[in-house]
Amino acid sequence: VTDSEIKIDGKIYKKDQWTNVSPTTLSRVNRKLHLHPQHPISIIRQLIESHFHDFKTFHDISPIVTTQQNFDDLLIAKDHVTRNRSDNYYLNESTMLRAHTSAHQLQGMRSGASKFLISGDVFRRDEIDASHYPVFHQMEGVVYFDHDPVKTAEQVNADIQMGRLKEAENVKVVDDTIIKPENPMQDRHTPETLEAVASHLKYSINSMVRKLFADEPDLEVRWIDAYFPFTSPSWxxxxxxxxxxxxxxxxxxxxxxxMDQAGLHDKIGHAFGLGLERLAMVLFGIPDIRLFWSQDERFIQQFTPGQIQKFQPFSKFPPCIKDISFWLPNKSWEENDFCELVRDVAGDLVENVELIDDFTHPKSDKRSLCYRILYRSMDR
Ligand code: PHE
Incomplete structure (x- = not known):
């Protein structure tokens, strides 16, 4: 491998002006936390898979994808901001570490399964705090039905009847979303079918959340309107x-x-993408996202496959705070690039990076920033 190439899993990728993956990030590509039976991320994945027991599951699709898979297939416009270099890890102009498991929706739909789940690691350049990490895990679910109001309603009701749970009193779900012009139904759908599919989606998610959180104290859950280029309506x-x-x-x-691209012209489907770290942090009481990557035995030994247990902290170390300030160069400034540099230098010792001062010199017009970096080890 030369300086102008990157080698992963025996494959060589040519670097170009888009390349921005760091060695630290590449070193995480093969950890596959979601496949270690004792790891909280894997425990959650399995609990979710057993809830959606009649779904086909994929959990070992390589995270190296084309920009076609990550963006174009999902109707994400060529100039859409989510393609920015400062938000993603590119191997080169046409290859990247997937930013979401949606990159495999089409692949799943072409597999012939009308209900499936895809779990895997996803990569995003981001800010630094207790709930953000450049690698996290998602689970994508897709379900599709015949586009026929009577048949769809039958299939939907059969699923809802079969899985009917006693309402978990501790979970309060608020949903006041309605179909409206800003979050519209698609022209090719009829209101009846859309209604059935949307209720299947909402039922599937709410019953999963109720099951996962059945033993937690009171929990509030809410549905809000959203926008994604590949779904409509979206929540x-x-x-x-x-x-x-x-x-x-x-x-x-x-x-x-x-659906057309997958050859499913006469079907109507719903899709969801779940963030596993966030759910695991709440369920296992894990205070910092870096802990999932700890290689310390005192972390992993606390967990048992199939069980949700509260995490017992083992580091009582105080934080150490350092401020750093610098003049900005004349070119554009991306905070994510600074955070990436901090991660490369300090690794998992950084817990938080926060902008605390932004100063522009009245005469020279030069701008200076001051960041507060909080260091704390999770295990020593
Ligand atoms: N891929 C989206 C994200 O990562 C989530 C999503 C999945 C939205 C499926 C709609 C349908 O934010």
């Missing part, structure tokens, strides 16, 4: 944790253009 689900609303999933009714 997000948030869970209240420590007084803050955490986004745990995005979902919606699959855009018919995507």
């Amino acid at each position: 997000e689900v948030e869970i209240k944790y420590k007084g803050e609303w955490l986004e745990v999933l995005g979902c919606g009714v699959v855009r018919q253009e995507l």
